[in-house]
Structure formats: C-alpha cells, structure tokens
Amino acid sequence: MAKKTPDNNSIPGASDARSRGRVVGELDKPVVYEDNNASSASSSADKKAKKTAKTAKSDKPNIFKRMWKGIKGVISELKKVTWPKGKDVVKSTAVVLVVVVVFFVVLFGIDYVLSGLSHLVVNGDWPQGLV
Numbered sequence: 001m002a003k004k005t006p007d008n009n010s011i012p013g014a015s016d017a018r019s020r021g022r023v024v025g026e027l028d029k030p031v032v033y034e035d036n037n038a039s040s041a042s043s044s045a046d047k048k049a050k051k052t053a054k055t056a057k058s059d060k061p062n063i064f065k066r067m068w069k070g071i072k073g074v075i076s077e078l079k080k081v082t083w084p085k086g087k088d089v090v091k092s093t094a095v096v097l098v099v100v101v102v103f104f105v106v107l108f109g110i111d112y113v114l115s116g117l118s119h120l121v122v123n124g125d126w127p128q129g130l131v
Contacts, residue, residue, distance in 0.1 A: 060066070084092075119127040 061069075116126055119125075
C-alpha cells in the first residue's frame, strides 16, 4: 500500500495555520503578530490626548469658583447629617469626662509608684515630697 499524504483539511488547525502564515509543523509554537498600523494609531491617540489635556487645563474655572463649589458641596452634605439631640450630647460628654478622669487617676497612681520606686533604688528611701 502506498503512503497517503494527509489533506490539509484533515489536520486540525492546518487551514487556520496556513491562513495566518504559519507552517503546519509549528502549531505548538507561540506566534506574535505585529500590526504596523497600531503604533501609528497609538501615537496619534497620544497626540489627541495631549491636546485634550491642554484644553482641559485651560477650561478649568476660576479658583474661587471651584472653592465656592466645594463649600456648597460641604454644606449640602451637612444638611443630610442626622444630628444628635441635646440630651444625647450631654450624656456622651459626661461619659467622655468620666473616662478621662478615671484614666488620669490610674496613670497618676502608676506614675507615683514608679517614681517612688526609682527614688528608692537610687537614694535608698521613699521620697516624702512627691505627694
């Protein structure tokens, strides 16, 4: 029997490979396609972007108009805030003050004991005038 050569249509991907310019035996190798028009298109896009960037800078409104717009935005957001009632503010303030006083007493006690211990180590006696 004579050896039959395969038809291009019987090899999977052969017709695709030939249409893209690859040799049938090189199907397993990656192929990089270069488009010469892509670089010129990207450079023209860069030029257009630069032109729009220049015009965008010149289209900015006055600094005072931008500041006023920002202040108006802050005011509109503050109107949306749910503010606490007076009693809630007083309760929260009282809690904060109590916590501050408690921490003050605890830290004062720790400081008193540690400074007394350091004076005891250095001088050999507990200091009388720290209180």
